Amino acid sequence: MGWMTDERGLDKCAANFVPLTPLSHLRRAAQVFPTQTAVIYANHHATYAQYHDRCTRLASALVKLGVAPGDVVATLIPNLPAQAEAHFGVPACGAVLNTINIRLDVGTVSYILDHGGAVVLLVDSEFIALAEAACAAMDGPPPAIVEVPDTDAGHPPTGRHPLYEDLLSEGDPAFDWILPSDEWESLALNYTSGTTGRPKGVVYHHRGAYLMTMGTVVSWQMVLRPVFMQIVPLFHCNGWNHTWMMPLLGGTLVCCRDITAAAIYDAIADHDVTHFGGAPIVLNMLVNAAQEDRRAFDHTVEVFTAGAPPAPATLSKIEKLGFNVTQVYGLTETFGHVTECLWQSDWDALSENERAAIKARQGIAMPMMEEITVTDAEMSQTPRDGKAQGEIMIRGNAVMKGYLKNPEATAEAFAGGYFHSGDIAVQHPDGYIQISDRAKDxxxxxxxxxxxxxxxxxxxxxxxxxxxxxxxxxxxxxxxxxxxxxxxxxxxxxxxxxxxxxxxxxxxxxxxxxxxxxxxxxxxxxxxxxxxxxxxxxxxx
Amino acid sequence: MGWMTDERGLDKCAANFVPLTPLSHLRRAAQVFPTQTAVIYANHHATYAQYHDRCTRLASALVKLGVAPGDVVATLIPNLPAQAEAHFGVPACGAVLNTINIRLDVGTVSYILDHGGAVVLLVDSEFIALAEAACAAMDGPPPAIVEVPDTDAGHPPTGRHPLYEDLLSEGDPAFDWILPSDEWESLALNYTSGTTGRPKGVVYHHRGAYLMTMGTVVSWQMVLRPVFMQIVPLFHCNGWNHTWMMPLLGGTLVCCRDITAAAIYDAIADHDVTHFGGAPIVLNMLVNAAQEDRRAFDHTVEVFTAGAPPAPATLSKIEKLGFNVTQVYGLTETFGHVTECLWQSDWDALSENERAAIKARQGIAMPMMEEITVTDAEMSQTPRDGKAQGEIMIRGNAVMKGYLKNPEATAEAFAGGYFHSGDIAVQHPDGYIQISDRAKDxxxxxxxxxxxxxxxxxxxxxxxxxxxxxxxxxxxxxxxxxxxxxxxxxxxxxxxxxxxxxxxxxxxxxxxxxxxxxxxxxxxxxxxxxxxxxxxxxxxx
Known part of the structure; x- marks a missing residue:
């Protein structure tokens, strides 16, 4: 409560208060890293000047299509350049990005389009049939489909919808981005698979995504110009917000349509990938890769893994291959990762088994989070003894605004001033959290x-x-x-x-x-x- | 303007919104890095658990002394552990930290104590006479003096005031920190060195200091556990906010009473200092050090220099000694550095003279800043031709709240939505700013x-x-x-x-x-x- 006796003239103004948004990172990168490679996919190589130009054209084109601030723009796209561009171009016209899981069934996609109310839907040609069927099944008015073909990968345009590149051509490269005037404005809408049937629409604020990027730099020990491969789907917590982080660092985003061991090894060997995130299944894929799919590399690749603890056998094998694995934990409701199994230097001396056991812990709060702990049913701290079970409770700036059109579920999730994760865990004496039982459903x-x-x-x-x-x-x-x-x-x-x-x-x-x-x-x-x-x-x- | 049509239940709450403050970093570090060395000075070695404990006791003791939230607590201390502890302990009781320049004259210190209204003054024994004289010369009620002796360095207690360590002993290690309930609350009060008339009291907000720490990590390419030597006085822009940054990284703060070439070389050799900031005069000191004051080391020390461009001759010599120098620029009103001469990789190929010429530029906006540019008298962008002179204009989250009890000067400084730096510069085609002079120089x-x-x-x-x-x-x-x-x-x-x-x-x-x-x-x-x-x-x- 540091208000001084006399605070006349000390209010916020345009000079000293700018709403936090990841959009600022790309605006700055276009100035600071204009010739640095921003995005790579097959033959697509875009510098930061070009990436910024394409996102600006997208924002402008969406406005021409009738998208107004606060509208929802949805996507059904794998981790390709258009999906990355949507992460900046959609909010740059004041709209809210709704990345939809490309593996969902028609009924669920249809439900999401109705519930979120998307007015435009950007669709990779591989998923046009899914999009069309979902639109046909909607109760409300369907979104305008814009098709993003990938002809070289065997997905040419269907001829039934306007094309993404034509849209960009018509966009205005001098369009003034519509930046948030309040950092609490909505940035993204991500549907959970929920535990009660219908998915819930998790709403992200600009502030949280900005702070995710700043905190992740520290946890992942990233310095300028990392080469990051986007393996986590951008429709999962916006790929844990890493695409928003790259311009902060002048980093390169390596895109990939199909995640295979060969594709990952190639990206590491050909593009010097330094960082990626992925579920333990990705680690298994690398460990079990056929000899002909493997490539040699001489740097250490930093890996964030989440979704389940990495198995000791996998850890043992993958670290010998040149990967350093850190487990992180989070949920759609927390913008992705909010805990990290931060490595303590005195653990270096432990045996391989002991180290693997520690790496199976979800860890402690990342820097942008205020408090992550384990409580009993009365929301009292459980003993930190590695035995007492309780629920993981989360409080901090990388927590959602709430569930769209579901104030009851939001209030329940935030009861008592913490986000209730639904995950059951123990807490070790050093405060590290370890999930003992995934949310049972x-x-x-x-x-x-x-x-x-x-x-x-x-x-x-x-x-x-x-x-x-x-x-x-x-x-x-x-x-x-x-x-x-x-x-x-x-x-x-x-x-x-x-x-x-x-x-x-x-x-x-x-x-x-x-x-x-x-x-x-x-x-x-x-x-x-x-x-x-x-x-x-x-x-x- | 990303407000969705239906935002019912999507408001801020305790779970998803925590006011940004550098205090969060030390709270987290006490949990995450409890055994890591936090502060070193002569025989004083404190871990993060101990550092947190001492700051907590200080906050509690200040409350016992009658300090209330919003009150000012001032210091007259060199860069020693007590000064670092004040950076957390003072705001942890809701008070505002006013670090006063130990080299000021009695009249100016007296003016600052009257104007800022400090209720407690922590004073190093070396400066007790100055503090006593300044208090005697005040118009208003003087602050309670608490003395911080440094007997080993030849500054034993005078016996005339309560002692800092006694205060800590009486403090409650379980005291609950009073965290800001609004990130715009006042954190620190720093008086400019005003060359004409009375110094102005620059008020810092918690938000700005937090974002300074996050942005500096990126610019200085810091990874976990740096060893940072505090050479910039903590009474100058709070040492550019680096002491607030260290707990974010689990870093070690190396303190020093007198800045000499020998002290710096010793810290690098004995404590493996990786980073420090300092004016070019510090670089000269290192370059011109007597042979017996130098120590060998085998890592590169990253140096931020500010206050004036480093001279090419100095740069050429110091970089051969193992220091990498980056110029940064800022003012008391901007929490310290807000631009950096970010190095572009294609400059590596330039000649030594060309590289030195580039390093003399103040550079581009650091990541936490939104816009830093050069404008003419009508506040229009000047040509980016390296020739047209204009004034540096600054907008972003690391800009002061304003001048204490001086709304007129604040309004003038923020006219048109930018902080007017008063510095005259040209802007190069790549956007890099180069100061040609202070307006008055x-x-x-x-x-x-x-x-x-x-x-x-x-x-x-x-x-x-x-x-x-x-x-x-x-x-x-x-x-x-x-x-x-x-x-x-x-x-x-x-x-x-x-x-x-x-x-x-x-x-x-x-x-x-x-x-x-x-x-x-x-x-x-x-x-x-x-x-x-x-x-x-x-x-x-």
Whole structure:
């Protein structure tokens, strides 16, 4: 409460207060790093002057299409230059960026378009059919589709929609960016896979994304001009905000359509990639790569991994290959990572197993966060003994504004002044957090969150199904896959194959159960299904 | 203007909005880096746990002394641990830190104590007499003096005041820090060295200091655990905010009572100092150090220099000794540095002279700043041609709240939405700014503008010259002519005629000094040459 007795004339003004926004980074980079390579994808090499020019044209073109400040502009694009450009060009016209997961089913995409109210949808040609079907299934007015072809990669224009490059050509390179006049304005809209069926729309503020970039520089020990490969999909927490961070550092963003071991090794060897983030499945991919897919390199690649703790065996192998792995943890609601397993120098002396055990911890609050801890049901701090379980509670500037059009869910998530993560953890004496039990309803498969409730809902829609429960089954490649336990209605019958095919009609492939087990479900005395019991059975399959 | 149509429930709350303050860094460091060395001075070695404990006790003790949120707590202390602790302990009780220049005269200290209204004054024993005299000369009630002795350095307690360590002993280590509830609250009060009239009280906000620390990490390419030597006095822009930055990085702060070449070389060799900031006079000190004061080291020390462009001859010598020098620029009103002469990789290929010429530029906006440019008298952008002169205009989050109890001066400084620096500069085609002079340091001879900085640069290239300053001398015919004041290196010699002839080799005749006066130059506590004093001397010649 440092207000002095006399504060006359000491108010904020245009000279001393500028709303925080990641847009400032690209504006500065265009001045400071104009000839530095900003974006690389196949034959596309853009300098910061060119990147800024393209984003400016995009912003201008969106305005010409009728996009007004506060409108939503959605994308269905892999991690390609147009998707990166949307991260600056969309907010630069005052609009809110809604990156949609390209692996979702028609129904969910349609729901998101209706709920978010996108007025324009930028779509990679590979996903035009999905976009068209989703638009057709909408209740409200569909967005205008703009197509982003990738002909060299086998995805030529369909001829049915205006093209992205034509849009840029018509854009005004001298367009004045519409910067936020309040850093609390909405920057992005990201849908969770949620635990209660329908996804929730998480709204990001400009302030949080700016502070994510500043804090990540410290945690990832980045100096100027890193070469960063965008492996985490930009529709997952905006790729943890790293695309917004690159211009701050004059860094190079390496894009990639399909994430394969060969593509990653090539990028490291050909473009000197220094940093990337990815789920443990990406680490497994690198460790298990065929010999012909591997490339030699002589620098250490810094890796942030999230979604699940990296397995000790994987860690041991990948670090010998020249990768330094740090686990980070966060949620869609926290702009991505908010804890880091910050390495303490005296741990260097530990055995490989001990080091791997530490690296399996989610760690401590990153610099832009104020407090991340574990509390009991009464929101009191649990003992820091590595044993007492509680829920991870999060407070800081990289926490969402809330859920769009869902004040009740927002209020619940923020009860008591903390964001309730829903993740169960223990806290070690040094304050490092370790998740002991993922939020019980979520299955993480290849880095994608799957709501078990959503899959159960679909199964329950089958005529023969009386009760269904879906849990995670450990899987060598994907980490986890959905496994269904089903009670059949008396007198009905169904096969495993039939039920899987049934779910595939309305769910993305990665969400469909890989096994269906029939029989009575274990329940508590009050009739609740005992999922922990089912997880044990699934693990033993 | 990214407000969505429906923003119900998306307001700020305790979970997603925490006021930015550098205090957060030390709170986090106490958790994350508890055993890391935080502060070193002679036999004083404090870990982050201990540093946090001492700052907490200080905050608690100040409250017991009657300090309330918004009150001013002043210091008269060299760069010692107590001064660093005051940077956290004073704001941690909600008070505003007023670091006073230990080299000021009694009248000015007295004026500052009256104007700022300090209720407590922490004083190093060396400056107790100054503090007592200043208090005696005050119009208003004097602050309570707390004495900080440094017996080992020859400054034992006077016995006339309560002692700092006793205060800490009585402090409560469990005291709850009073964090700002608004990041615009006042953090620090720094008086300018106003060459005309009374000094002005520059008020800093918590937000600006926080963002200074985040932006400086990027510009100085700092990774975790740097070892930073505090050479810039903490009473000058709070030492450019670096003491607030160290806990963000788990870095070590090396303190020093007297800045000498031997002390700096010792700190580099004994504590592996990686970074320091200092005026060019510090660089000269290192370059001209006696052989017995030098120490060998095998890493590169990163140096930020400010206050004047480093002379090419100094640069050439110091870089061969293992120091990499980057010029930064700023003012008390901008929390310290806000531009940096960011090095572009294609400049590596330039000749030594060309590189030195570039390093003499003040550069471009640092990452936390929004816009720093050069404008004419109508506040229109000047041509970026390296020739057109204008005033440096500054806009961004590291700009003061304003001048305490001086709304008129504040309004004038912020006219048109920019902070008016008062510095005259040209802007190069790449946007880099180069100061040609303080407005008042320009010499106008026969209608021609002469940059005193340019003439000084030439003089500094002479082998015998240690330091040079050029000012206007009144002249009947030309209005003004350049007059040089020169310090000769020990053991060297030069005549007035020889130096004038030397400048004539590279300068137009009207720019050459008409007189050269030999002798020690008058300097401020921060090593800046007191040109107003030299102008007086020149006028009396």
């Amino acid at each position: 979520i299955i993480i498969s290849g880095g994608e969150n799957i709501s078990s409730v959503e899959v159960e809902g679909v199964l329950m829609g089958h005529d023969a199904v009386n009760l269904a429960a879906v849990v995670a089954q450990p899987h060598d490649k994907w980490g986890e896959v959905p496994c269904a336990f089903v009670e059949i209605k008396p007198g009905s019958e169904a096969t495993e194959e039939a039920l899987i095919a049934f779910t595939r009609e309305s769910l993305a492939g990665f969400k469909t159960p890989k096994r269906v087990i029939f029989g009575e479900l274990p329940k508590t005395s009050t009739g609740k299904i005992q999922k922990f019991e089912l997880r044990k059975r699934a693990a033993a399959l | 320009i010499i106008i001879s026969g209608g021609e503008n002469i940059s005193s900085v340019e003439v000084e640069g030439v003089l500094m290239g002479h082998d015998a010259v240690n330091l040079a300053a050029v000012v206007a001398q009144p002249h009947d015919k030309w209005g003004e002519v350049p007059c040089a004041f020169v310090e000769i290196k020990p053991g060297s010699e030069a005549t007035e005629e020889a130096l004038i002839a030397f400048t004539r080799e590279s300068l137009a005749g009207f720019k050459t000094p008409k007189r050269v006066i030999f002798g020690e130059l008058p300097k401020t506590s921060t090593g800046k040459i007191q040109k107003f004093e030299l102008r007086k001397r020149a006028a009396a010649l």
